Amino acid sequence: MSVMHPRIFLNVCFLLALGHEIEASWEEWWTYDGISGPAFWGLINPQWNMCNKGRRQSPINVEPEKLLFDPYLRSLHIDKHKISGTLHNTGQSLVFRVEKDTKQHVNISSGPLAYRYQFEEIYFHYGTDNNQGSEHHIHGYSFPGEIQLYGFNKELYHNMSEAQHKAQGIVGISLMLQIGDTPNPELRIITSAFNKVLYKGSSTPIRHISLRSLLPNTEQYMTYEGSTTHPGCWESTVWIILNKPIYITKQELYALRKLMQGSEQTPKAPLGNNARPLQALHHRTVRTNIDFANTGVSKTQSCPTMYKDMYYKANRWTSEISARGRERGLPDIESVFHSLP
Numbered sequence: 001m002s003v004m005h006p007r008i009f010l011n012v013c014f015l016l017a018l019g020h021e022i023e024a025s026w027e028e029w030w031t032y033d034g035i036s037g038p039a040f041w042g043l044i045n046p047q048w049n050m051c052n053k054g055r056r057q058s059p060i061n062v063e064p065e066k067l068l069f070d071p072y073l074r075s076l077h078i079d080k081h082k083i084s085g086t087l088h089n090t091g092q093s094l095v096f097r098v099e100k101d102t103k104q105h106v107n108i109s110s111g112p113l114a115y116r117y118q119f120e121e122i123y124f125h126y127g128t129d130n131n132q133g134s135e136h137h138i139h140g141y142s143f144p145g146e147i148q149l150y151g152f153n154k155e156l157y158h159n160m161s162e163a164q165h166k167a168q169g170i171v172g173i174s175l176m177l178q179i180g181d182t183p184n185p186e187l188r189i190i191t192s193a194f195n196k197v198l199y200k201g202s203s204t205p206i207r208h209i210s211l212r213s214l215l216p217n218t219e220q221y222m223t224y225e226g227s228t229t230h231p232g233c234w235e236s237t238v239w240i241i242l243n244k245p246i247y248i249t250k251q252e253l254y255a256l257r258k259l260m261q262g263s264e265q266t267p268k269a270p271l272g273n274n275a276r277p278l279q280a281l282h283h284r285t286v287r288t289n290i291d292f293a294n295t296g297v298s299k300t301q302s303c304p305t306m307y308k309d310m311y312y313k314a315n316r317w318t319s320e321i322s323a324r325g326r327e328r329g330l331p332d333i334e335s336v337f338h339s340l341p
């Protein structure tokens with residue numbers, strides 16, 4: 001895929017030359033492999049040049065030992081009332097979009113956020129097998145899937161398309177998907193509609209879903225500044241990765257993997273494996289509100305709490321967390337870190 005066929009390259013140049021005439025169709029033109037894949041997103045549309053040039057890009061691999069504990073990170077607020085919208089197979093991803101004329105939008109605020117954001121859409125990333133799927137990796141591990149809730153800065157901007165390329169425009173909340181036996185009732189509302197969006201261009205209404213109930217039961221998260229993981233890769237996104245996975249059953253995953261990239265007549269390949277490759281961190285920091293000094297981990301003198309320090313300091317907690325797991329004989333998956341194999 002690194003070799004671009006000369007004729008295809010000419011076609012790309014030709015398309016670029018057409019400029020504004022075909023702007024609307026750019027939205028549909030990118031893919032996750034081949035000559036319109038992630039390595040070329042920044043070349044096929046000049047407005048997406050951050051996809052190739054950016055240095056604050058997403059997704060990233062989160063390394064536990066490099067996390068910075070920040071005691072000033074508050075817990076995240078998400079409204080709990082239910083909303084309705086539409087689930088779309090876009091040919092690149094499975095996307096849920098909130099109803100345009102929603103009266104009471106879901107606010108996302110607090111946590112690391114300086115502004116109030118309005119929930120807008122959910123992206124589903126997943127693998128065609130269990131060894132890949134999530135865009136963000138934790139300690140080098142890819143989960144079978146990742147659900148991303150996107151909102152835009154409602155205090156500064158009017159809508160997603162205005163906000164996405166502006167400062168502090170977007171929030172992305174990332175939920176890692178792990179395979180489990182007990183269905184998540186809120187996720188179920190969406191997964192039961194998978195068979196209605198088998199092909200590109202199909203969509204189906206989803207009614208009365210509570211995002212807050214979809215979230216895992218944790219106030220702990222990791223956060224960093226990055227980009228949207230789809231074109232144009234604008235570096236306007238505050239990412240919040242929750243420190244627990246949510247569960248999807250094998251049956252739900254099976255239904256998800258039946259979705260196709262193409263139409264019913266030409267279904268092409270399965271929709272899965274729609275993850276952008278990992279991007280370099282380039283000296284960014286990933287902060288966390290997980291305070292291991294106060295979670296019942298060893299409180300010996302050799303392990304001072306972060307509160308006494310006048311500066312941030314990296315937690316060395318990969319060993320602590322595994323020690324804690326061993327102490328309590330934790331067989332269970334408690335956080336995204338515990339759920340690593």
Ligand SMILES: *[C@@H]1O[C@H](CO)[C@@H](O)[C@H](O)[C@H]1NC(C)=O
Nearest residue numbers: 079080081104105106107116
């Ligand atoms: C969201 O925030 C705005 C501004 O504070 C407020 O007017 C609105 O009622 C909030 N929505 C809900 C559902 O609480």
Ligand SMILES: *[C@@H]1O[C@H](CO)[C@@H](O)[C@H](O)[C@H]1NC(C)=O
Nearest residue numbers: 100157158159160161162163
């Ligand atoms: C978004 O807001 C901008 C600025 O108000 C407006 O020009 C544009 O038409 C809006 N776009 C959509 C899709 O509503």
